[in-house]
Amino acid sequence: MNKLKFLSFGLSRPPAKARRPARRYPWLLIRSAGIRFALVYAVVFGLSAFLLAISLWYSTLGLLQRQVESAVRTDIAALLEHETIGGLPSVISAIRGRLADAGGSDGIYLLADPSGNRIAGNLDRWPVGLNNDEVWYQLPVSRNGESSIALLRAENLPDGVRLLVGRDVRARAQLSMVLQKGLIWAACLMVVLGVLGALLIRSLFRRMIGNIATTTRAIARGDLARRVPLTGLGDEFDELAVIINDMLERISRLMDGVRQVSNAIAHDLRTPITRARTRLEDAARYAREPAEMEQAIERAMLDLDGxxxxxxxxxxxxxxxxxxRRAAFAVIDLAPLLxxxxxxxxxxxxxxxxxxxxxxxxxxxxLGDRExxxxxxxxxxxxxxxxxxxxxxILLTARLEESVVEISVADRGSGIAEQDRDRAMERFFRGEAARNTSGSGLGLALVVAVAQLHNGTLQLMDNHPGLRAVLCIPARG
Amino acid sequence: MRILVVEDDKDVASFVVKGLREAGHTVEHADNGRDGLFLAASENFDAIILDRMLPGGIDGLRLLETLRGQDNATPVLFLSALGQVDDRVKGLKAGGDDYLTKPFAFAELLARVEALTRRGKNDGPATRLLVGDLEMDLLSRTVRRGQHKIDLQPREFRLLEYLMRHAGQVVTRTMLLEGVWDYHFDPQTNVIDVHVSRLRQKIDKPFELPLLHTVRNAGYMLRAEEV
Structure with missing residues (x-):
């Protein structure tokens, strides 16, 4: 339920909700990005684990198989050499020697006459189903009355005598069983881990999105002070949160600007308008002579111009x-301008x-706008x-330092008190010293706006005494 | 001079028309774009004062573009409430010769219109300007008044040149800022007054007859006769 709620945060306005098409039920799950991510995670994890197991399987058992095969081949080659040099008796004695040497080991030998009777070896009889020479067989055999599984290969000797050489691979079969069991357990573990991982991912995802969702929803409701909390991990979600916070910061700055301007308009424009109106009304009522009237009109016009x-x-x-204005930016040299x-x-x-x-x-x-x-x-x-x-x-200096053009204007006037310096750059701020001078209180606000448009800054500093205003603009070229 | 005013606001229009007539000009008035275009295209004017936003389907920009499309080079001054830099640039690009933002002082409008018509007349590359006994040689960049050579700084030279080219006309402070310094904003400080008064020191102070006059509530004028 919770999940469905957070899903809909982007569409939480009622009309949007009403327009949303009804989806078929099973797809509701897939519509959760959290679950989608979790599923993808589980599938990727499962697949990679499965591939790992398969490769383990084949490399272990395959290696054993190849080792056995090569041992058998070597054995056959040696016995054939005995046959070439010393004929059948030599082969028989070699087989006997081997059987005696190895004791109860894995070696399997059988030398049979054309009718299939044993001449030498440790197999009771020719295995059923072994018909072709020089082909690998894996067959159940009976050795000294003990049944087992063997990897076998037959070879034709002269006079219809056949030689069978092999290795008992019961141990390998057992290993394969063990591996199989192990892999099944591993698969079970993998599923459990996959599901757990998926759940973890989903909850992480949900918490991050949840943070952003809660914040943006609060902002949409008008609580502009809210910010997306950072996890402090510096991960992608943090990055996103920082970007969103920056955006919110800018929005609230703009909102503040609008509020400030409307307040200012209410106050700073109402005052001169009132003055002009009063002057005109006063003249209309009480002016006796044209000269008086003219003077009032002229002063009212001055007010209006202000x-x-x-x-x-x-x-x-x-x-x-x-x-x-950025669209019209060009590379300009500020030196002649200054x-x-x-x-x-x-x-x-x-x-x-x-x-x-x-x-x-x-x-x-x-790079900027010269005007x-x-x-x-x-x-x-x-x-x-x-x-x-x-x-x-008054000192006007301009220099290029560390790819920043720094323009500084320093005077020896009364300066701006330290606690007022930030506010001095806002619209309509008038410092104590400026109370009785003409001006709108917009000069520095405009400089700040210009600085920001150029990705620069305006700093106000103490000039001991006086004010030092430093306008910094990134240099180009 | 014959001037066409295309302006839909009745108060502004009648004020402008009255003022221009008082200044000795013949004025026609149209209160919408269609009539304005018809008048501008069918009759000869020395200048057109044109509002940007007009009723009647044809706004000021369209009107001007159509007019320029017909090779009509009558000087046009835009008078508009659209005061952003973009608007200004658009107006000048469409073929406007000057751009004045509302609200405006009539003196400024009159000065600019008269400056426009003057610009239309003598485009020839003059090499010598003469006002009374003040003489400027544009080639050798020297200035004389009577027998006396007057030394001027480069900027003072350009200021005087601008004033001499508009001799007999009112030149406002903003016109000087734009024309001489290429500044398109009004500084709070009276920079222009200071520079004009310095120039006056040089060209008028030692002589009996002043040439550079201050016109109250408007600007300055360079002329040889007594005002």
Whole structure:
């Protein structure tokens, strides 16, 4: 039951369930991926064990058989040589010698005349069914009244005399029995192990999928804080869990972003809109002269322009975060771009009694969007200019280090308190020092978005005193 | 100048038409793509202000593509609420000459339309620009005012060149950012004002008659006569 429940987690929405076609009953089991994996495991395990047993069987018994055959062959060859050299009597004496030597061993010999009577040997009579020469036979024989099984081969000698040489293979037959029994036991054990292994695999599988299923189901219900627990083994399931967690992390970041933006819109846009509206209504009610009216309208227009600017910055950040600009990425050299910015801003700095010092390494190749990097650096410089006390130095440096292009803008202003630095990169954050300055609180958020789009980072550091903003972008080429 | 405005929003359209007429232009107005295309194709205009999203089955992009397909090279300025970089690129690729995002200041629209028509007229490769007694030689890259040689930084030279090419017209800060620095965003800092005032120091300060004028709520204008 449990299994069927977890099976359906992907389809848990009611309409999907209703649409699901009714399956025939026996296939319900196979529809469980856990059981499928377990079955596959059992079959693979069984097959490999079976193959192992077969090869064991053949290598053991086959080897014995071949050894016996070669011994018999050698024996026959020796006896035939006796016949060539010394005729039949020599063969007879050789056989007798062998029988006497070996005592009660496995050797089986029979020398028979054309009518089948024994001339020499230890077999009572010619075995039934042994008709052809030079062919292997495995037959029951009776040796000194004792019945047994033997591997035999016959050979024709001159004058119709026939020689039979063989080996008693009763021991081999016994071994085969033992092996057979052993293999049957092994097969039973194998089935048990296979089933146990399958169950283990299924439960492992189910636990992992179960973890993911529980988490994703909780997330689907709106509990976005849940994450897939890691087993710590670093296996494929952990890998999957990490990927899913990353995805969830990104989703929740995006959700946070949306929430933050809507809060911000509610607050940061409502305020200037209210101001503009109040000004206009005030003028409509109380303005006595055209000049007064004109002034009110003009200021309201300025307010609206401010709102539009905030709005555009928000859209721009959203556009960057969506990542569609990546399609237009090209390899660009940031060095001339930064020198242009230096030229553009140093005049402004001078005007305000500040000094913009620049150290730019060249070249600084990155894969990116020139306009966005321009805007990001412009935002950092805008901030530095805004917060610098008179006659201080702003330092713009750019260098290529360990295949990262590092652009740093450092000022001597009031800086950002350490506990605020992370939040400073969020939308609409205004630091204590920035309360009374103009600005939307979106500048650094845009820089962060640009950095992330380029797989880079923005770090805010203490410049003792002041702020050092470091934008890092991976270099290319 | 004869200008065609294709814009379906009544308020925006009447505001634009009124403003353009006040600035001395002859204006035709169409409130949908079909009429707009008919007018644009059958009559001669010096410039067209075109909304992207229009009723009537033909949107701004289609209209422009059709027009360009008929070898009609009338300068077109897109005026659109679609402000993403992609939209802008699409508009310019379709054959638009400029792209202005709503909401807009009328001064910006007027300046850009007038700049467009000027661009259409003298495309010839001028080697010398002249405004009053200010003279720029584009080949030797020198600037003189009267008898005096004026030394300019490369960027100041380009700034002055842009202003001289648009002499007698209002040039807005964003136009200068785009045209001289190739920046397509507004920095929070008044970078343009600073650079223009430096340029003014060099070309106007020692002389009696100022050439570079600030136009309130709009931008700058280079002209020889008194405003």
């Amino acid at each position: 709102i539009v600017a905030v709005f555009e910055a928000l859209l721009r950040i959203a556009e960057i975060e969506a990542g569609s 020198r242009d910015m230096d030229e553009l801003y140093s005049a402004v700095a001078e005007e305000r009694g500040l000094c913009l010092q620049t150290v730019i390494q060249a070249p600084l190749p990155v 966005l990097v321009q805007q990001a650096v412009a935002n950092l410089l805008d901030n530095a200019l805004k917060f610098s006390p008179p006659s201080t130095v």
